[in-house]
Amino acid sequence: MIAGWDIGNLEVGRRISYDVGANWKLIIENFMECYHCATIHPELTEVLPEFADGFAAQYFVGHGAEFAEEAQGFTVDGSAGVTVIPGVVAGHDRKYYAITVNPQVFINLVPDHVIFHRMYPVGPDRTVVECDWLYLPEVVRSGQDLDRSVELFHRVNQQDFDACERCQLAASSKAYAQGGVLVPSEHHIGAFHRWVTEQLTP
Ligand SMILES: [Fe+2]
Numbered sequence: 001m002i003a004g005w006d007i008g009n010l011e012v013g014r015r016i017s018y019d020v021g022a023n024w025k026l027i028i029e030n031f032m033e034c035y036h037c038a039t040i041h042p043e044l045t046e047v048l049p050e051f052a053d054g055f056a057a058q059y060f061v062g063h064g065a066e067f068a069e070e071a072q073g074f075t076v077d078g079s080a081g082v083t084v085i086p087g088v089v090a091g092h093d094r095k096y097y098a099i100t101v102n103p104q105v106f107i108n109l110v111p112d113h114v115i116f117h118r119m120y121p122v123g124p125d126r127t128v129v130e131c132d133w134l135y136l137p138e139v140v141r142s143g144q145d146l147d148r149s150v151e152l153f154h155r156v157n158q159q160d161f162d163a164c165e166r167c168q169l170a171a172s173s174k175a176y177a178q179g180g181v182l183v184p185s186e187h188h189i190g191a192f193h194r195w196v197t198e199q200l201t202p
Contacts, residue, residue, distance in 0.1 A: 046068065097110075104118055117157075
């Protein structure tokens with residue numbers, strides 16, 4: 001399915017780097033669940049109302065979050081976006097998809113662009129996240145205003161990274177030594193914990 005976005009053919013419309021005061025694994029855990037979305041992402045939940053229900057996660061493989069009826073595009077105010085990527089077929093053209101590629105990449109697919117995160121751990125409590133907004137080459141070269149398009153996920157990034165920094169404050173507690181307590185809807189985060197542990201096992 002992801003092939004339809006032909007990511008290799010897209011160009012960088014905007015790049016923003018974030019210096020986050022949190023361990024990279026907290027950023028992954030945050031990205032893999034969305035029950036926090038209802039409380040910290042007001043702009044995102046306007047465009048993706050199912051995220052306001054307080055229960056969304058990446059373990060529904062292949063599930064895309066439907067745009068709100070009144071949203072014309074994936075923008076900070078729900079206004080129209082830019083030219084839709086031609087390979088995005090009907091059925092995917094009003095949805096948001098999120099993918100985690102272990103260990104350090106997030107890919108977010110919407111009809112007219114791709115938001116592509118890379119994480120670079122620079123310390124146990126600090127991660128640099130580089131985020132690109134990728135569009136069709138003709139969109140980037142036309143000099144179109146991308147601000148409303150970029151602003152939506154830029155705010156999501158700031159809100160998420162702020163939450164991760166607040167979680168980091170208690171992460172050195174002995175209560176967190178085994179990764180904290182997970183609830184049943186976080187079993188995919190448990191799988192991520194096991195994956196990390198396996199990588200560290202000689
Ligand atoms: Fe979030």
